[in-house]
Amino acid sequence: MNIKELVTEMDSVVAQGAIVDAVKQFFANDATTSDFGGVKTSNKNQMVEKMEGFAGAIAQVNGITHHHTIVDGNISASEFTFDFNMKDGSHIYWHEVIRRIWNYEGKVIQEEYFNAN
Numbered sequence: 001m002n003i004k005e006l007v008t009e010m011d012s013v014v015a016q017g018a019i020v021d022a023v024k025q026f027f028a029n030d031a032t033t034s035d036f037g038g039v040k041t042s043n044k045n046q047m048v049e050k051m052e053g054f055a056g057a058i059a060q061v062n063g064i065t066h067h068h069t070i071v072d073g074n075i076s077a078s079e080f081t082f083d084f085n086m087k088d089g090s091h092i093y094w095h096e097v098i099r100r101i102w103n104y105e106g107k108v109i110q111e112e113y114f115n116a117n
Contacts, residue, residue: 007069008069011080014080015064015065015080019051020051028105030043031043032111033047033111033112036113057086058085060085067081076100076102077100081096096114097114
């Protein structure tokens with residue numbers, strides 16, 4: 001599998017705001033995740049559930065900007081800025097780097113989020 005092409009496709013899906021679809025399409029069933037707040041998931045179903053809950057709490061997408069992506073072997077790092085108004089009245093503005101490890105079947109097996117602010 002061509003990891004660069006897969007990363008480009010996944011980043012495009014994320015940039016369109018379809019974060020749940022990106023997880024469903026690109027994650028391996030046993031994929032793990034962790035974020036800079038210490039929240040972890042241990043499989044694809046948990047991540048889908050987490051992202052469905054998050055996406056359902058968004059009132060308005062003000063912007064999703066994909067800045068850069070680096071691919072080295074089966075590891076990618078994508079820089080994004082996410083700007084959301086939430087249904088609870090809060091505002092989320094995240095500038096983060098998403099590091100992914102891909103298996104050789106073209107699926108994400110580990111994803112980690114780093115705060116770039």
